[in-house]
């Protein structure tokens with residue numbers, strides 16, 4: 487487990503979550519993983535790995551982690567999938583939790599700020615499809631002095647996050663040489679050594695869909711953020727069920743002091759077509 491994952495909870499919880507995912511995949515999806523042999527990354531670089539919500543919910547730890555920290559818990563699942571699938575295929579497996587219980591269904595107009603980070607299911611009509619956007623999902627920083635590298639996970643439409651501290655290797659070396667006496671200018675210098683590297687940074691395709699509730703009793707629209715294989719997969723007019731996480735984003739270009747409005751978005755974890 488690398489330290490750049492800022493997943494809430496003690497490290498033992500993270501290790502337990504990784505183990506729980508591995509256990510679930512072995513129990514329920516051994517055949518799926520075996521079957522990955524036939525996939526070819528030149529044809530389709532991404533494989534949607536479907537897991538039933540009920541199976542996640544059936545494990546106490548996964549159920550708790552997934553409901554409380556959905557995105558981080560899925561990232562951990564994807565990490566396990568990467569290692570389990572790598573011997574069968576070079577296709578990237580992406581966990582898609584499906585068949586959310588109906589109690590998760592909400593109407594667009596029911597969404598509130600207090601639903602932030604909650605798992606929801608929306609049945610919506612696509613009104614508008616935005617352009618395909620590449621966003622830096624994981625930035626690789628390299629120390630220009632010693633070559634030490636660090637990875638920093640980024641969020642969509644946010645200022646780029648730098649590593650939280652200077653290069654460890656250079657910092658420790660300087661501390662040793664100076665008997666622990668690191669001046670602020672030196673600290674700043676050490677901090678500047680870590681530079682973003684384009685190679686090894688991971689970009690992900692995303693797209694914004696503008697949607698309205700399927701029953702159209704309310705004209706209110708909301709943005710859905712889709713990624714990977716869901717980009718360019720839906721047309722205006724299609725009806726889809728989006729299972730995802732509620733996001734709250736500042737309105738772009740607002741004046742920071744006067745305008746405290748936020749917009750609600752839903753980051754899609756999985757999408758089902760509704761006929």
Ligand SMILES: [Zn+2]
Nearest residue numbers: 629632653656
């Ligand atoms: Zn360094």
